[in-house]
Amino acid sequence: MSDHRVRRGVRAAIPMLLAALLALLVPGCRVMESGGPEDVPPPVRTTEAEKAEPSGRKPGVVNIETEQELNGTRAAGTGIVLTPNGLVLTNNHVIKGATAITGTDTDNRRTYPAEVVGYDRAGDIAVVRLTGAARLKTAAFASASGVNVGDVVTAVGNAGGKGGAPTVVTGRVTALDQAVTARDDSSGTSERLTGLIETNAPIKPGDSGGPLLDTAGKVIGVNTAASAGTSAKGTQEKKNHRGYAIPSDRALEIARQIQRGEASSTVHIGPTAMLGVKVRSNGRSPGALVAEVVPGSPAEAARIPAGAAIVAFGDDAVDSPSALTTLMHYRHPGDTVRIEWTTRQGARMSTTLRLAEGPPQ
Structure with a gap:
């Protein structure tokens, strides 16, 4: 081949x-x-x-x-x-x-x-x-x-x-x-x-x-x-x-x-769930680094800031952007999910939010 x-x-x-x-x-x-x-x-x-x-x-x-x-x-x-x-x-x-x-x-x-x-x-x-x-x-x-x-x-x-x-x-x-x-x-x-x-x-x-x-x-x-x-x-x-x-x-x-x-x-x-963040690799640290937050999205409403690193989605750990994409694949608009992230200063934060409808991935 x-x-x-x-x-x-x-x-x-x-x-x-x-x-x-x-x-x-x-x-x-x-x-x-x-x-x-x-x-x-x-x-x-x-x-x-x-x-x-x-x-x-x-x-x-x-x-x-x-x-x-x-x-x-x-x-x-x-x-x-x-x-x-x-x-x-x-x-x-x-x-x-x-x-x-x-x-x-x-x-x-x-x-x-x-x-x-x-x-x-x-x-x-x-x-x-x-x-x-x-x-x-x-x-x-x-x-x-x-x-x-x-x-x-x-x-x-x-x-x-x-x-x-x-x-x-x-x-x-x-x-x-x-x-x-x-x-x-x-x-x-x-x-x-x-x-x-x-x-x-x-x-x-x-x-x-x-x-x-x-x-x-x-x-x-x-x-x-x-x-x-x-x-x-x-x-x-x-x-x-x-x-x-x-x-x-x-x-x-x-x-x-x-x-x-x-x-x-x-x-x-069916419809695709959206969190509302554009992510990239976090370098040597685990997680999905938030490069941009989509205005009007659940992520913005939950005050997840650009520069944060998402490290958990529901009950699953997030060690890369692709891991977050895969976890989102199983969700649907309207699902409630708990998100955890670390700030640039190293503080660990969490919130529970409802996913919106977004474009297909």
């Missing part, structure tokens, strides 16, 4: 605003066969005869736009329609941090407000619902188990976040079972995702969450990351595009789990 370091082909930042996060997360979800009344259609195997010609088919594609009020940014990505009443599959990093989400169905050209049904931070998969949607055209899925190196594929998405008709680019599968590592420019962290389909189709920012299609126009993957390098040949330079997609089978497994409302160590269901 190859390992590549790439910059995420994620959400396309709206011009003159801050760039979108470029986080890439590790996968995690076991196979779940049963489903609820709105279960996603099972993968359909693609025959060899159906692989003869490239496909420009692009039904069931949604242009996603998000607002991130806490960061003062906007971003855009792509989604795939799962059900006629508006369940849409996308990447978690497309909706991460969003305080408002809209989705425009590219078949009927209608724009809907969207709410998050659930998300898998580790698998980089999310499901959102387009409010008021009905009779949407759904995408057709095929199992990625039949994909081979050299197969012709088509990537469809909201390239550049421009909206309108989806961009369609074609290439071939160049490798299977790939691992990529991408850097989050906002936090400096690096994340890793494995088992991906690699293609030389020129996937661009804004395409994330969109479909990678086989020649029958069926979804075999969810585009999630991309990189473009150059190689010198004589006096000319040639661009080497590498795009990466989460296999359809894995994406649908996670989507089914979210639809059934089954939370896990990586899957969060």
Whole structure:
């Protein structure tokens, strides 16, 4: 299995605003066969005869736009329609941090407000619902188990976040079972995702969450990351595009789990709880150092100051920012929790507060 370091082909930042996060997360979800009344259609195997010609088919594609009020940014990505009443599959990093989400169905050209049904931070998969949607055209899925190196594929998405008709680019599968590592420019962290389909189709920012299609126009993957390098040949330079997609089978497994409302160590269901602090590493001391307190948040109301180090959340110790994030993952808006922190002077303080609703993580 190859390992590549790439910059995420994620959400396309709206011009003159801050760039979108470029986080890439590790996968995690076991196979779940049963489903609820709105279960996603099972993968359909693609025959060899159906692989003869490239496909420009692009039904069931949604242009996603998000607002991130806490960061003062906007971003855009792509989604795939799962059900006629508006369940849409996308990447978690497309909706991460969003305080408002809209989705425009590219078949009927209608724009809907969207709410998050659930998300898998580790698998980089999310499901959102387009409010008021009905009779949407759904995408057709095929199992990625039949994909081979050299197969012709088509990537469809909201390239550049421009909206309108989806961009369609074609290439071939160049490798299977790939691992990529991408850097989050906002936090400096690096994340890793494995088992991906690699293609030389020129996937661009804004395409994330969109479909990678086989020649029958069926979804075999969810585009999630991309990189473009150059190689010198004589006096000319040639661009080497590498795009990466989460296999359809894995994406649908996670989507089914979210639809059934089954939370896990990586899957969060429903609204996200918010404490209201931006934290970073505390250096040599344990805890999550509060770099900033969000105005109007529970943390501000509880007078947790910037510069404090959160060391306990409920009954659990907090030894790092990631530990606090993980503990928050299991909570929901309205939950009451006891917080302990140390001040810059070394005093230990505590309070009990009620968590508010915040953006997905």
